[in-house]
Amino acid sequence: MTINFRDETFRDDFTFRNSPEAIKRFPFPFHEDSYMYSVNMEPHKSYRPGSVYERTFDVDEHYVSEMKDRAKVLAEDPLRCQSLPHMTLAGWDLLELIMVSKAEEYPDLFELHRDGNKWHWINKPLGIDQKFVFLDEATLPYGPMEYITRQTQGDFAVLDQRDDNLWMDAGMVTTQADWSLDFDIGMNFFEWHAPVPKAHEMGIFVRALKFLLNVRQGAPARRLNWTMTVNPLLDTSPENYHKWGVMKQDLTMENMGEKMHLRVELQTFFRLPRSNALVFPIRCYLIKLGELVTEPKWGRRLHRVLRDLPEELATYKGFISNRPKIVEWLSKYDDGKPTSPGIWPD
Amino acid sequence: MSAGTDKIAVTVTNVVPVNELVTRFRFARTDGGLMPTFSGGAHTVVEMKDGATMRLNPYSLMSDPADRTAYTISVRRDDQGRGGSLFMHRNVKPGLEMVISNPVNLFPLDLRAKKHLMIAGGIGITPFIAQIKQLAASNGNFELHYSVRTASLASYADELSTAHPTRVHIYHDDKKQVIDLENLLDGQPLGTHLYVCGPKGMIKWVRGTAEGLGWPREAVHDEEFLAPPSGKPFEVKLAVSNKVIQVGEHQSLLEAIEAAGVDAPYLCRGGACGQCETDVIGYDGKFLHNDHWLTEEQHASGKKIMPCVSRFEGKTLVLDR
Numbered sequence: 001m002t003i004n005f006r007d008e009t010f011r012d013d014f015t016f017r018n019s020p021e022a023i024k025r026f027p028f029p030f031h032e033d034s035y036m037y038s039v040n041m042e043p044h045k046s047y048r049p050g051s052v053y054e055r056t057f058d059v060d061e062h063y064v065s066e067m068k069d070r071a072k073v074l075a076e077d078p079l080r081c082q083s084l085p086h087m088t089l090a091g092w093d094l095l096e097l098i099m100v101s102k103a104e105e106y107p108d109l110f111e112l113h114r115d116g117n118k119w120h121w122i123n124k125p126l127g128i129d130q131k132f133v134f135l136d137e138a139t140l141p142y143g144p145m146e147y148i149t150r151q152t153q154g155d156f157a158v159l160d161q162r163d164d165n166l167w168m169d170a171g172m173v174t175t176q177a178d179w180s181l182d183f184d185i186g187m188n189f190f191e192w193h194a195p196v197p198k199a200h201e202m203g204i205f206v207r208a209l210k211f212l213l214n215v216r217q218g219a220p221a222r223r224l225n226w227t228m229t230v231n232p233l234l235d236t237s238p239e240n241y242h243k244w245g246v247m248k249q250d251l252t253m254e255n256m257g258e259k260m261h262l263r264v265e266l267q268t269f270f271r272l273p274r275s276n277a278l279v280f281p282i283r284c285y286l287i288k289l290g291e292l293v294t295e296p297k298w299g300r301r302l303h304r305v306l307r308d309l310p311e312e313l314a315t316y317k318g319f320i321s322n323r324p325k326i327v328e329w330l331s332k333y334d335d336g337k338p339t340s341p342g343i344w345p346d
Numbered sequence: 347m348s349a350g351t352d353k354i355a356v357t358v359t360n361v362v363p364v365n366e367l368v369t370r371f372r373f374a375r376t377d378g379g380l381m382p383t384f385s386g387g388a389h390t391v392v393e394m395k396d397g398a399t400m401r402l403n404p405y406s407l408m409s410d411p412a413d414r415t416a417y418t419i420s421v422r423r424d425d426q427g428r429g430g431s432l433f434m435h436r437n438v439k440p441g442l443e444m445v446i447s448n449p450v451n452l453f454p455l456d457l458r459a460k461k462h463l464m465i466a467g468g469i470g471i472t473p474f475i476a477q478i479k480q481l482a483a484s485n486g487n488f489e490l491h492y493s494v495r496t497a498s499l500a501s502y503a504d505e506l507s508t509a510h511p512t513r514v515h516i517y518h519d520d521k522k523q524v525i526d527l528e529n530l531l532d533g534q535p536l537g538t539h540l541y542v543c544g545p546k547g548m549i550k551w552v553r554g555t556a557e558g559l560g561w562p563r564e565a566v567h568d569e570e571f572l573a574p575p576s577g578k579p580f581e582v583k584l585a586v587s588n589k590v591i592q593v594g595e596h597q598s599l600l601e602a603i604e605a606a607g608v609d610a611p612y613l614c615r616g617g618a619c620g621q622c623e624t625d626v627i628g629y630d631g632k633f634l635h636n637d638h639w640l641t642e643e644q645h646a647s648g649k650k651i652m653p654c655v656s657r658f659e660g661k662t663l664v665l666d667r
Contacts, residue, residue: 086457089484135484146528151635163564214613214621217382218352218448273383274480276454 005125007296009074010140017299018291021130022061025286027052027187028343030297032329033304034314037199041211044220048344052266053222056101057152058283059109064125066153066175066234073174073235074150080237081146083158087170090158092135092144093272094279098148115296123151134187138291141173145170154266157181159189159212161278162177166212168192175284177227177263178318181252183238186202197312213238216276228319228326229263251310252320256337257290260322262302289329294343299333306330353379353393357415358442368469369435370408370420376443380414384449387569390417391447396433396657397596403430403569404614406473406543407449408502410482417446420501422469427573428596435637450613453543453569454539455480460537462488465525465552467496467544471502474543478510491525493517493544527555527560542568574598576655581656583664584608584624585627599653603667610653610667617655620645623663624651633659 008015036145047053053059072082076200083091099121103112111122117134128151130140140147149156149172158170166189166337184192189209199205215221229236230247266283293299306314307327314320340346360372375381379547384407394401405419428447437446454471455462462481464474471492481488490513494500497518506514517523531540540561542552549568556566578594583590584603593602603610614619617637626649635645637652644650651658651665 089457153368160457161454177530210620214619216352216448217384239627273449274385275457276385276388 003059003061008062008065010065010232010234015230016062016065016286018287019061022296023287023291023294024345025051025060026292027224027264027266027320028262028292028301028307028345029226030301030321031341031343033301033339034132034308035305036310037202037204040223041208041221041269042223043181044222044270052283052285055105056220057098057105057154057190057281058266059102059106059125059153061260063153064159067126067151069234070174072171078237080239081149082181082185083143083145083170084186087145087158087160087275087277088137088143090160090170090272090275090277091143091281091299093274093277094156094158095148096272097119097133097271097279097311098152102152122308126151140261143160146172152281157282158272159280159282160277161213164213164314165189166209166278174237176237177225177265177284178236178238178241179230195316197316198208198310205298212278215269215271217271217273220268222268224263225267227263228322229261229286230259230322232261232288235237235285248319250324251325252324253329256325257293258288258328260287260289260326261286261339262292289326293330293333296333299330299344300335300337301339303327303330303334352448353445354448356417356444356446358440359442360418360439361438361440364420364501365499367499368420369420370632371434371438372409372416372418372420373444374416375445377595382448382659383414384417384476385451385454386411386412386480387453387455387473388448388449388451389453389473389571389614390419392419392434393445394430394433396429396437396438396505399427400500400513400601401430401433401602402612402615403434404616406453406476406553408472408475409475410483412483417449420469420472424573428576431575435512437506450612452619453541453567455541456565456567458537459565460487461539462486463530463538463540464488464490464533464550465491465527465540465542465544466492467547467548468493469501469508469643470542470548470569472543475502475506475539476544478506478661484502488513490514491517491530492587493525493548494519496520515617528553528559530557531561538565540566542566543570544571545590546570546574550607569618570634570638571618572638572655573615574601574655575634575657577634579661580658582658583662585664586667593634593657598655599651599657603653608667614640615654617652618654622652624653624667625649626651627666629659629660629663631656631663633658 052058074339099112102110104260113120117136121130153172160169168184171181248262264285269277269283314323356373357376359374364371373406389404389406391402391404409418423435424431466474503516542549580593587608590601591606593599605616609619613619620639634657636655
């Protein structure tokens, strides 16, 4: 398997785009023509070769450029990566999980050689060759969580489990849908979800927490979440809202296909072995509406979902003011024909 | 079977009598691979094919969490029990192939603690052995107070005392040695977390004393696996699967549901984790709640039952399963 890593940007001139192959494997999140919250969890098992579900940590054509973007975000704002002192062991757990999975699943891109605690990690796409001692922080240039998540696509929330709750006690968050690690650090599951409308009344979070507390070693889980983003911005953080919030006003019927993106998060959950912590990787996939409608089923369905979405959800997801324009643009791609069940293209 | 459970096929590689009541078992993967790393305090659920009966009992892992060659557990023989421990003692020999669950930790160390203060009674020592190995490897600060009936029944007391002479304190019941709990708790530095594993009375005593001295609830941790109690047989209707099942005298409700071929979730099988919580659709009779998951109000409501340890006496019971 060869991946042609694209040289592209997620800021300034926004050269990001998806190849035709990347469009085909995009994780379209709507299995029917409408959307409401649910605890839509399923086992994170390898599924559908070539899809984003095939491997534990998906690596795609955007990998190298996404890692460059992360380094820029961190250089400007180091607080995007934080780990409370008791979470270092969980960081080593995460480093092991990622290195072992990537070396096994992408042997042509990553290698891990282990001799007891003497480890040798080779990351070919990023040109990294690192010898270090497992569990000895002094032998890495960063803490273990920061070291490995500077080399892995997606945000990472590392959650301590105690008192029948989960606590946001560590994370690497640079590609987020408008939430802040620096604000949420140390909060519990109910506290950091407090801004979400409707779901509390529906009892979603009580059920979701119960499920997550029981995620077992060797049995990871996953779900999809989504929002809409103007321009292919990975970093839509509250910290930088003054930079990207105004971009929402630049949207026109003419530039809709190029500027408007469906943003999908593949969220996975793994129990970590030594720390008993839970790691919550949140992997962001972006697709231009112009790319999305090349799959007729997706064009039809996205039009219906956005048209019928409850107002609070469109407000919370941050696209209420642009919704009429988006729906009007998408309506050209909805001929009213029925859509097939499931998320995959026809 | 529990949702998302990944099980491990193992072979018994060693069976060692520790004293007249306790025997230690070592499990290695049958396929020769490595065991998953685990965290100190975790348990595994061991599946026992006892004739026509399938028994599933949780046992704390006591091996070094970093040692991936094998897991070890210690089982105390309970002659009055339902038969799981007797099966382990009588039927499990080296070479036997068995199935165990991936590790699950319901008694983890709180890694924020400045000091870990451990109180063990009897076979309750086993999770602490793994936690101490984990802490010793990372220069963790711990102190163990271990109460035993007699020196001859003091499982692993000598090994622990030899390895950590200043951190381990043994108390013998037959010599009238008792943990001076109030003084012990009074002298602890700020940031100490307290852990207790042992008989019900001991857990109650330690929790009550700590609470009386003003210890924060979040700094006190316990683990008690309840064995499912025996009782009068009873009949249950499973509404979703449309089956009527009989729960035997020495069988738990969960075991009877499983024996009928109905898939029911579980983790600890000891009334602690909440995973098997089941809705009651209708009943005429009396619940015998034995779990420590549901609240008193839920016990009184007649709307919930934990089938791993709780029973029923009466005419009809209909469950949403």
